[in-house]
Amino acid sequence: MSAIQSAFPGAVLESRVESDRRLWITVDPKRLVEITQFLRDKKDFDHYSGAAGIDRINENLFEVVEILTSHGAHQVVVLMKVKVPRDKPSVRSLTGLYWNANWYEREIWEMFGINFEGHPELYPLLLPDELVGYWPWRKDFKGYPDTTTGERAIEQVGPDGYTEFKIMPHPELIKAGVVPERPKYPTFREREEAEIKSDSEMIMHMGPQHAIVPGPFLLDLLIEGERVKKAFLDVGYIHKGIEKIMENRTYLQGIVYTDRMCYLASITNNEAYCGAVERLLGITPPERAQYIRVILAELSRIQSHLLGTGEFLTLLGAATYSPFQYMIIDREDIVYLMESITGARITHTFVRFGGVRNDLPDGFADKARPILKRMRERTEEYMDLLHSDPIYTRRMRGIGVLSPGDARRLGVSGPPLRASDTPYDMRREDPILVYPDLDFKVVTRKAGDAEARVEVRLEEILESIHIIEQCLDRIPDGPIQEKLPKKIKPEPGEAYYRVEDPRGEMGFYVVSDGSEKPYRVKVRGPVYAYMQALPPLLEGAYVADVVAIAGSMDACTSEVDR
Amino acid sequence: MVLKSLKYTLKTALTTTEVTRLYPEVMMELPANERGIHELDATTCIGCGSCARVCPNSCIELVPYRYGNPLKNRKMQFPQIDYGRCTFCGLCVDECPVSCLKMGKRTEIAGWDRKDIVYGPDRIAVKKFSDREVAELEAEAKRQAEEKKKAAAAAAKEKAAKAKGKENKAKAKPGEGGEA
Numbered sequence: 001m002s003a004i005q006s007a008f009p010g011a012v013l014e015s016r017v018e019s020d021r022r023l024w025i026t027v028d029p030k031r032l033v034e035i036t037q038f039l040r041d042k043k044d045f046d047h048y049s050g051a052a053g054i055d056r057i058n059e060n061l062f063e064v065v066e067i068l069t070s071h072g073a074h075q076v077v078v079l080m081k082v083k084v085p086r087d088k089p090s091v092r093s094l095t096g097l098y099w100n101a102n103w104y105e106r107e108i109w110e111m112f113g114i115n116f117e118g119h120p121e122l123y124p125l126l127l128p129d130e131l132v133g134y135w136p137w138r139k140d141f142k143g144y145p146d147t148t149t150g151e152r153a154i155e156q157v158g159p160d161g162y163t164e165f166k167i168m169p170h171p172e173l174i175k176a177g178v179v180p181e182r183p184k185y186p187t188f189r190e191r192e193e194a195e196i197k198s199d200s201e202m203i204m205h206m207g208p209q210h211a212i213v214p215g216p217f218l219l220d221l222l223i224e225g226e227r228v229k230k231a232f233l234d235v236g237y238i239h240k241g242i243e244k245i246m247e248n249r250t251y252l253q254g255i256v257y258t259d260r261m262c263y264l265a266s267i268t269n270n271e272a273y274c275g276a277v278e279r280l281l282g283i284t285p286p287e288r289a290q291y292i293r294v295i296l297a298e299l300s301r302i303q304s305h306l307l308g309t310g311e312f313l314t315l316l317g318a319a320t321y322s323p324f325q326y327m328i329i330d331r332e333d334i335v336y337l338m339e340s341i342t343g344a345r346i347t348h349t350f351v352r353f354g355g356v357r358n359d360l361p362d363g364f365a366d367k368a369r370p371i372l373k374r375m376r377e378r379t380e381e382y383m384d385l386l387h388s389d390p391i392y393t394r395r396m397r398g399i400g401v402l403s404p405g406d407a408r409r410l411g412v413s414g415p416p417l418r419a420s421d422t423p424y425d426m427r428r429e430d431p432i433l434v435y436p437d438l439d440f441k442v443v444t445r446k447a448g449d450a451e452a453r454v455e456v457r458l459e460e461i462l463e464s465i466h467i468i469e470q471c472l473d474r475i476p477d478g479p480i481q482e483k484l485p486k487k488i489k490p491e492p493g494e495a496y497y498r499v500e501d502p503r504g505e506m507g508f509y510v511v512s513d514g515s516e517k518p519y520r521v522k523v524r525g526p527v528y529a530y531m532q533a534l535p536p537l538l539e540g541a542y543v544a545d546v547v548a549i550a551g552s553m554d555a556c557t558s559e560v561d562r
Numbered sequence: 563m564v565l566k567s568l569k570y571t572l573k574t575a576l577t578t579t580e581v582t583r584l585y586p587e588v589m590m591e592l593p594a595n596e597r598g599i600h601e602l603d604a605t606t607c608i609g610c611g612s613c614a615r616v617c618p619n620s621c622i623e624l625v626p627y628r629y630g631n632p633l634k635n636r637k638m639q640f641p642q643i644d645y646g647r648c649t650f651c652g653l654c655v656d657e658c659p660v661s662c663l664k665m666g667k668r669t670e671i672a673g674w675d676r677k678d679i680v681y682g683p684d685r686i687a688v689k690k691f692s693d694r695e696v697a698e699l700e701a702e703a704k705r706q707a708e709e710k711k712k713a714a715a716a717a718a719k720e721k722a723a724k725a726k727g728k729e730n731k732a733k734a735k736p737g738e739g740g741e742a
Contacts, residue, residue, distance in 0.1 A: 255653075344597050344652075361594060
């Protein structure tokens with residue numbers, strides 16, 4: 001902090017050191033790029049973790065928060081804030097410094113209308129082209145259909161007798177200026193077709209319904225012969241606006257929505273959200289609750305890795321020994337264990353502010369130990385099986401190689417980053433709950449190819465089993481819920497909390513204004529970063545390998561679209 | 563290599579016992595704290611509506627129902643749950659101040675119509691009073707209400723009397739003053 005202040009006198013307007021891992025600073029918008037460059041080059045902040053926009057309508061300001069961290073050099077998270085006036089918001093783009101700032105800034109631009117000077121492609125990312133009205137996440141956005149009049153769909157009977165319901169405003173409303181019309185941008189299709197340079201090139205569509213990931217997204221490949229020349233990604237097919245919905249729900253009700261972002265990681269999403277609100281409330285959960293949370297987070301990691309790997313192997317045509325079916329059988333045991341604690345199979349809504357919903361059932365440890373033991377044997381079998389399969393190794397080894405430098409530059413996290421020889425794990429970097437007391441190692445691989453990514457996942461299952469067994473041995477008796485105020489109303493402030501998702505770094509940025517509802521919730525998801533890194537990764541690959549590369553990232557579109 | 567894969571296949575085929583469940587005939591064993599269809603204890607519900615308030619999808623509505631306890635639940639309002647919208651998050655169960663709402667092991671909700679999956683208190687109540695008990699309780703409630711009314715009336719009379727007395731005193735005072 002003092003280093004920044006001495007290097008840039010007068011540029012830091014406000015600063016707050018929350019703990020030895022969080023630094024909040026507000027800087028002069030004009031000097032944002034300089035300061036960021038200083039942080040990146042001199043202070044090892046080489047990981048751009050994300051950005052959030054906040055609409056401070058009462059102060060007539062927009063805030064953009066840039067989250068900068070480091071890949072293992074130190075463990076400080078800098079949350080750098082820039083304030084710009086609301087009538088003409090414009091911030092210098094950081095895309096020149098960090099490659100992966102691209103999508104984060106694009107999203108802020110399309111949701112809030114904050115212009116980013118020097119951004120290479122400010123086009124809508126998540127929103128459809130047909131949306132009516134400007135900047136939906138501003139606080140003064142009325143929305144359409146109009147919720148005040150209750151006017152919703154317009155019924156139209158076509159000439160062929162079919163009835164259609166359209167949610168479009170009357171042309172008169174647009175003419176009168178009640179519903180503003182959005183400016184026209186080149187659509188996704190027009191943009192990708194502009195890249196076709198010669199007759200030998202063509203565009204191949206994969207998606208929106210394609211099996212490489214469970215969820216709709218469009219991957220268009222510009223191919224020349226057998227090789228991919230360029231890849232284009234279109235996401236936002238299932239954009240749910242969860243961040244905006246959570247602004248209209250109380251803090252407690254928000255937990256339910258975090259489940260639905262990605263059902264394979266619902267416990268870790270709960271954990272990240274509740275952790276952020278706990279920071280705001282200034283409470284820590286009792287020790288038993290912390291152990292229960294760790295057990296569940298690791299169980300959820302095991303089942304997510306099993307399903308992700310199994311599903312991916314079916315895509316590769318590994319049908320002779322049907323690992324998918326094996327993994328589903330094993331996953332069933334794990335899901336049953338989780339169900340016996342939480343009462344639900346995938347959407348748990350289990351973590352509470354300062355505790356958990358209910359205690360472990362009687363005899364849980366006795367039930368869990370044999371299952372974990374069996375799970376360990378099975379995972380070792382899978383590793384042996386995959387390792388000795390020549391077809392599998394041929395399809396995976398040396399495919400989609402991410403060098404350590406590239407992996408850091410593209411901003412991926414989780415297993416793909418660890419497969420590229422970077423031991424970056426939130427459980428180590430930003431230790432939460434009882435993780436500092438537990439013994440586990442961060443799994444890494446040197447190769448950085450598709451095979452390494454799958455190996456990292458399988459070995460992480462073993463590590464998770466090891467963690468759960470330690471927890472079962474050590475778990476103390478005691479309360480599972482900290483005393484809470486009757487109405488959850490945190491003091492005005494903001495908190496950032498991140499956990500290690502099965503897929504990588506999951507962060508929740510929650511802003512409170514002192515009322516019962518959060519003022520703004522920003523989700524920094526791991527899959528968003530993978531998806532962004534997919535086009536450069538696919539460049540130069542063979543069409544046949546696209547599935548192997550994209551599938552080995554284990555993406556979940558639902559979380560990208562939130 | 564293929565033989566090795568086949569070895570694992572055979573091993574799995576021979577050792578794993580249960581893979582497919584004969585679902586409609588044999589239901590899987592559900593854990594004790596399964597979050598299925600709600601179970602309402604109508605004898606203790608106080609009709610406070612906190613379940614309806616905390617529901618993130620507002621699928622709970624309070625509706626009148628006969629077989630509850632009129633002593634505790636004055637307006638006889640009980641939750642009705644729309645399972646077309648319920649996400650089984652369990653917040654309503656946590657919020658209930660008298661723990662009369664629970665979630666049970668029943669999970670089959672299918673119906674022919676959208677109305678069929680709106681479960682009123684009669685369908686989710688597992689514990690309720692019989693007609694006779696309700697009649698007794700109602701009589702008791704009536705008696706209590708009357709007693710209360712009487713007490714209130716008596717209190718009001720007393721109050722009025724006191725007020726009158728005060729008034730008299732107040733009236734008397736200036737009179738006294740005048741006399742003096």
